[in-house]
Amino acid sequence: xxxxxxxxxxxxxxxGQSMTLLCAQDMNHEYMYWYRQDPxxxxxxxxxxxxxxxxxxxxxxxxxxxxxxxxxxxxxxxxSAAPSQTSVYFCASSLLGDTEAFFGxxxxxxxx
Amino acid sequence: GExxxxxxxxxxxxxxxxxxxxxxxxxxxxxxxxxxxxxxGKRPQLIIDIRSNVGEKKDQRIAVTLNKTAKHFSLHxxxxxxxxxxxxxxxxxxxxxxxxxxxxxxxxxxxxxx
Numbered sequence: 022x023x024x025x026x027x028x029x030x031x032x033x034x035x036x037g038q039s040m041t042l043l044c045a046q047d048m049n050h051e052y053m054y055w056y057r058q059d060p061x062x063x064x065x066x067x068x069x070x071x072x073x074x075x076x077x078x079x080x081x082x083x084x085x086x087x088x089x090x091x092x093x094x095x096x097x098x099x100x101s102a103a104p105s106q107t108s109v110y111f112c113a114s115s116l117l118g119d120t121e122a123f124f125g126x127x128x129x130x131x132x133x
Numbered sequence: 134g135e136x137x138x139x140x141x142x143x144x145x146x147x148x149x150x151x152x153x154x155x156x157x158x159x160x161x162x163x164x165x166x167x168x169x170x171x172x173x174g175k176r177p178q179l180i181i182d183i184r185s186n187v188g189e190k191k192d193q194r195i196a197v198t199l200n201k202t203a204k205h206f207s208l209h210x211x212x213x214x215x216x217x218x219x220x221x222x223x224x225x226x227x228x229x230x231x232x233x234x235x236x237x238x239x240x241x242x243x244x245x246x247x
Contacts, residue, residue, distance in 0.1 A: 063239035118233035119165035119226040124176040
């Protein structure tokens with residue numbers, strides 16, 4: 022079992038460029054999440070999904086879009102990157118919203 | 134939505150001492166309270182969790198206590214070791230749009246000095 026896998030691990034973008042982060046899980050989990058981690062701010066929820074074909078906004082959704090066309094994949098898109106989006110992004114999945122969350126290895130994104 | 138406050142943000146102890154990290158939550162319907170450990174450059178991983186129908190849970194040197202009335206829960210680490218040095222996150226699964234969704238605290242950086 023690979024668990025939760027994120028791609029890419031590192032990326033540098035110029036302001037205004039777009040990109041997509043891919044999260045894949047092989048545990049047949051219903052719930053998937055995208056978080057951003059900034060120093061002193063903990064893990065802030067960007068968007069989440071409670072099942073295939075569903076998405077919902079979290080605490081800090083502005084500037085991001087998501088899609089969950091397949092149960093095992095959760096994509097995070099940045100349409101026009103801004104320096105404020107420089108962060109470490111973690112994807113996670115769980116069987117339900119009140120069960121253990123399994124995290125991907127993280128993506129370090131720098132927007133210059 | 135749920136709001137989780139975590140204290141302290143930094144905790145420095147000597148090896149062998151105990152460490153306590155405290156969290157409060159706002160949603161009285163929250164039913165699941167996990168604790169995650171994140172070592173430098175790694176992903177967060179679950180170390181212990183507790184459900185709302187339990188007051189205390191222990192696993193070797195770590196324990197978690199829950200006070201539903203006061204809406205706070207705590208992580209206790211006894212006989213700390215240098216390998217316990219990491220960032221610890223608490224979380225509470227509160228209700229959002231009919232689903233339970235975890236909300237994380239801001240983290241506590243634990244430093245254990247040899």
